[in-house]
Amino acid sequence: MxxxxxxxxxxxxxxxxxxxxxxxxxxxxxxxxxxxxxxxxxxxxxxxxxxxxxxxxxxxxxxxxxxxxxxxxxxxxxxxxxxxxxxxxxxxxxxxxxxxxxxxxxxxxxxECVVERWSRQPSSTSCSTELTDGGEPILDLDRAAFGADRTALLASFPNICSTGDGFAMHRPGRQSAQFGPCVSETEESARLLAGWATARNSSNPLIWDLFESHPKARQLAHELRFTPARRLLRMSLGGKNVAEDPSLIYALTGFEWG
Ligand SMILES: CC(C)(COP(=O)(O)OP(=O)(O)OC[C@H]1O[C@@H](n2cnc3c(N)ncnc32)[C@H](O)[C@@H]1OP(=O)(O)O)[C@@H](O)C(=O)NCCC(=O)NCCS
Known part of the structure; x- marks a missing residue:
């Protein structure tokens, strides 16, 4: 193509x-x-x-x-x-x-596992955030989380927010904006980053892809009034895997990127 x-x-x-x-x-x-x-x-x-x-x-x-x-x-x-x-x-x-x-x-x-798409309708009550746009992806943390270097992909996304402990992206979409990836060492940082994305997005639906087996991510999504919308199946060829740490991944990048 x-x-x-x-x-x-x-x-x-x-x-x-x-x-x-x-x-x-x-x-x-x-x-x-x-x-x-x-x-x-x-x-x-x-x-x-x-x-x-x-x-x-x-x-x-x-x-x-x-x-x-x-x-x-x-x-x-x-x-x-x-x-x-x-x-x-x-x-x-x-x-x-x-x-x-x-x-x-x-x-x-x-x-391999189930991944879920959660979605949040725009709310009439505005959300507030302590964070502002800017910063850099934490590449070592991302590599440990994802299991492979994805510097070029991360650099291609327009809107990033970074705390000392994690980073996240907020991206436009055809129907809904998307929160993700979000990679964080702590739940507190992930909560701030999800709040940033939600506040940034008051007038559009927002989607968040996460691992079904990540209770902290699901809990945060629930707290921010996201609801489950779709389930997909993560699959790997021949059951082979890289050394990843899914517990650090609060939001996936998207089904086409992992
Ligand atoms: C999934 C999709 C790409 C399949 O396209 P396609 O060109 O019809 O697929 P193929 O003709 O190559 O079919 C592949 C095999 O899957 C099987 N298959 C396809 N659709 C199926 C269905 N709904 N249920 C069960 N088997 C199915 C076919 O029987 C075929 O197996 P066979 O070769 O043993 O007969 C198409 O349905 C699509 O675009 N769906 C919407 C988008 C989507 O979900 N994409 C997949 C993203 S992971």
Missing amino acids: APADLPQALNLSTSANWNQTEEDWRRILHLADCFCTELDGQIVASASAMIYGNRDLAWIGMVLTLPAYRGRGLASTLVQAALDHCSDVYCVKLDATDLGAPVYRKYGFED
Whole structure:
């Protein structure tokens, strides 16, 4: 897929009611490798592969087929192309929807854990925050949390907030803004960062992706009046994993990035 394909790429994700903007697709095309199928003069299916660190971890995302073209093996072919591209990467992972999981099982992906999307409607009561925009991602902490270096991805996000103990991003989306990633050594810092994102976002719905198995993140989301909206399945190829510490991850970056 090339930059000229951006409008058609956006059509793919919008057709599935996903939240990506054209800017998100621009980031995907810039940082990841993206494969597509063209039929009848249009792009009808896609898959992306983001390779982190020193080829330690690859993330498969944006697996999409336009509704009229489903069931013909297009997603399978593109997932295979993405996997061929990552054949020398130690660990390959993804977050699967109910529709995607059967495709990935065929290629040897195994269930790892449940990830949840929580969402918060805009509130008439404004939220306050002690924090202001700015700062830098804490790269050592992020690497320990995520299990691979993702400096380039973190640098591509526009709105960051950093405390001494953690950092978070707040990003625009097609329908909802998104809180994440949020990586923090302490619950208190994560609470401040989530408050920052919520206060920054008084007029749009806000989404927050988190691990179902992270009770502190779920509790914070609950306190800030987020409610569970979707569940996806984190899967890894052949059950291989990197040395990660999910307890430090209060918000995931998004299903297409991990
Ligand atoms: C998931 C999706 C990409 C599949 O696209 P597709 O081009 O229809 O997939 P394929 O034709 O390659 O099907 C792949 C396999 O999964 C199976 N499959 C596909 N959809 C299925 C379903 N709803 N239930 C059970 N199996 C299903 C097919 O039978 C096929 O298996 P087979 O080769 O053994 O017959 C498509 O449904 C889609 O875009 N959904 C919305 C977005 C989404 O959820 N993407 C996945 C993100 S993780």
